[in-house]
Structure formats: structure tokens, C-alpha cells
Amino acid sequence: MTISMKKTGLAAAAATALLAIASPAFAQDAGVPAETQFILNSFSFLFSGAVVMFMAAGFAMLESGxxxxxxxxxxxxxxxxxxxxxxxxxxxxxxNLMYMDVSGWIGSLSLWSADDSAALGGDFSGGYSATSDWFFQMVFVATAASIVSGTVAERIKLWPFLIFVVVLTGVLYPITGSWTWGGGWLAEMGFSDFAGSTIVHSVGGWAALTGAIILGARKGKYGEDGSVHPMPGSNLPLATLGTFILWLGWFG
Structure with missing residues (x-):
């Protein structure tokens, strides 16, 4: 077999794998084994989740800078x-609040546990690992909280903020997410949020706006006469690096 033929074969295999991830229907038509689809879909969740998780470093750098x-x-x-x-x-x-037994407005109030027993027994009809899906969803929850963190920087003490994060990530975000990705009332009306512009960024944005309104401006930002007091950042190169990391993270 020539080098050219080998490269063609590898390219075809890579293209088939990518299309299998992007379109399960294509994978089935192309005859990709169910186990291979399961592995590729699970890997896609884990890889994309890792890219989104890397955004946490971007948020930390941007805010601290x-x-x-x-x-x-x-x-x-x-x-x-x-x-x-x-x-x-x-x-x-x-x-579970977001995905399990959603009855229009809210899911199941119960402890989540990964169930990949079917796949371990050779049944790959589920399409992907439950644990990989949880990880992928979890990093988006944290991203919504990170949006709030940047908005209330230098406006709130540590413990009140962390208490709010408990409520946001455990209750508010999952319930609003169940309305769309969980198949709730918005999904039943035909609403679609493909990449989280509403579930992640809008929920985080509205929570951040509410926090900013309640907390007000940073202490010392404005004088009694309404004049603005500059508050230079500590490290603009670090903030710039954080911006580029966040930019990369959008591809997750």
C-alpha cells in the first residue's frame, strides 16, 4: 500500500469519526458500530467539557487582572x-432537577447517580456515557456562576457570594435549564437553545445584573459630587491572556 493510499484511508476514517460524533444518524447509515459511536460520543462530551472547564482559568485571569x-x-x-x-x-x-422526570416546570428532587450498567453489559443503545454527560453539563453550570463572579467583583464578600453560588448551581440554573434542555414547557412550545445562549449566558447574565443592582457600585468608585474615581486593574497582560482563553473556550 502506498503512502498516498494510507493517508487517504486515515483521512476517510477521521472524517467518518467526526461525522459520527456530529450526527448519530449518519453514523448509523455509515455502519459505524454502536460501541464506536458510544466511545466517540462520550469522548466528545469529555473533550468539549474540558475546553469549557479551561474557561475557568480565563475567568480567573480576567477578573484578577x-x-x-x-x-x-x-x-x-x-x-x-x-x-x-x-x-x-x-x-x-x-x-436530576434539570433532566430527570421533568414535568413541565421542574425535574426530580433526588440524588443523581451514574448508571452505565447497560454499556458495561454490552448494550450501547444509550449513545454515550452518563458520567461524561454529567461532566459536560456541570462545566456549563460553573460557567453561569463565573459570569456572576466577574460582575460582583470587589462588591461582595466571599461567603455571601459562595452561598449564592449554592442556590444558583443547585436550584436556579437546573430549574430554568429543565424548561428547555430538560424537555420542559419551553421545549414543548418549540423553543430551542442549541449552545446555551439562554440557559447559560442569559441565566448567568440576569443573575449578575440582579446582583449588580442590589449591591450597587464598588465602594469608592464615585465621589459625593458624582465624580468618577479611577480604579486601575492590577495586571492588564493577565486580563488579556484571560480574554484569549475565554475566546478559545467558546469552541467547547
């Missing part, structure tokens, strides 16, 4: 803490 030096440590701790809380809350109740 734009706040004053005295607040950098708190910002970094907030970003680590919110991701940890998001994972715990989405595992405990969030995932």
Missing part, C-alpha cells in the same frame, strides 16, 4: 470555590 491588587487573592479563591460548589451541587440535586 482587572481588580485592584488587594483583591486578587479573593478573586482567585472565589473562582476555585464556585467551581467546586457547582460540581457538588449539580451532583447532589442539580442534574
Amino acid at each position: 482587572l481588580v485592584r491588587t488587594k483583591n486578587v487573592t479573593t478573586i482567585l479563591l472565589k473562582n476555585i470555590g464556585l467551581f467546586s460548589i457547582a460540581g457538588i451541587m449539580y451532583y447532589l440535586i442539580g442534574y
Whole structure:
């Protein structure tokens, strides 16, 4: 077999794999085994989830670069803490509230547990690993909380913010997500949110706006006469690097 033929074969295999990930229907028509589809779909969830999780580094860099030096440590701790809380809350109740037995407005208030027993027994009809799906969904929950973190930077203390993250990631986000991705009342009306512009960014954005209105401007930002007091960021190159990492993360 010539090198050219080998390259053609590899390219065809790669194209088939990518199309299998993008379109299960194509994969079935192309005769891709169910086990291969299961592996590729699960890998797609894990890889895309890892890219989105990398956005947490971007949020941390962007925020810490734009706040004053005295607040950098708190910002970094907030970003680590919110991701940890998001994972715990989405595992405990969030995932089931969003996806299990959704009855129009809300899902099941129960503890989530991964069930890949069918795949372990050789039945790959589920299409992907339940654990990989949970991970993919969880990083979006944390992203919504990160949007709020940047908005209320230097406006709120650490513990009140983390308490809010518990509510957002365990209750608010899963319930609103169940209305669309969970097959709830918005999905029944034909509403579609392909990439999370409403579920992730709108929910995070509205929560951030509410926080900004309640908390008001940063202390010392405005004088009694309404004059603006500049508050230069601590590290603009770091903020720029964070921006590019977030830019890359959108492809997840």
C-alpha cells in the first residue's frame, strides 16, 4: 500500500469519526458500530467539557487582572470555590432537577447517580456515557456562576457570594435549564437553545445584573459630587491572556 493510499484511508476514517460524533444518524447509515459511536460520543462530551472547564482559568485571569491588587487573592479563591460548589451541587440535586422526570416546570428532587450498567453489559443503545454527560453539563453550570463572579467583583464578600453560588448551581440554573434542555414547557412550545445562549449566558447574565443592582457600585468608585474615581486593574497582560482563553473556550 502506498503512502498516498494510507493517508487517504486515515483521512476517510477521521472524517467518518467526526461525522459520527456530529450526527448519530449518519453514523448509523455509515455502519459505524454502536460501541464506536458510544466511545466517540462520550469522548466528545469529555473533550468539549474540558475546553469549557479551561474557561475557568480565563475567568480567573480576567477578573484578577482587572481588580485592584488587594483583591486578587479573593478573586482567585472565589473562582476555585464556585467551581467546586457547582460540581457538588449539580451532583447532589442539580442534574436530576434539570433532566430527570421533568414535568413541565421542574425535574426530580433526588440524588443523581451514574448508571452505565447497560454499556458495561454490552448494550450501547444509550449513545454515550452518563458520567461524561454529567461532566459536560456541570462545566456549563460553573460557567453561569463565573459570569456572576466577574460582575460582583470587589462588591461582595466571599461567603455571601459562595452561598449564592449554592442556590444558583443547585436550584436556579437546573430549574430554568429543565424548561428547555430538560424537555420542559419551553421545549414543548418549540423553543430551542442549541449552545446555551439562554440557559447559560442569559441565566448567568440576569443573575449578575440582579446582583449588580442590589449591591450597587464598588465602594469608592464615585465621589459625593458624582465624580468618577479611577480604579486601575492590577495586571492588564493577565486580563488579556484571560480574554484569549475565554475566546478559545467558546469552541467547547
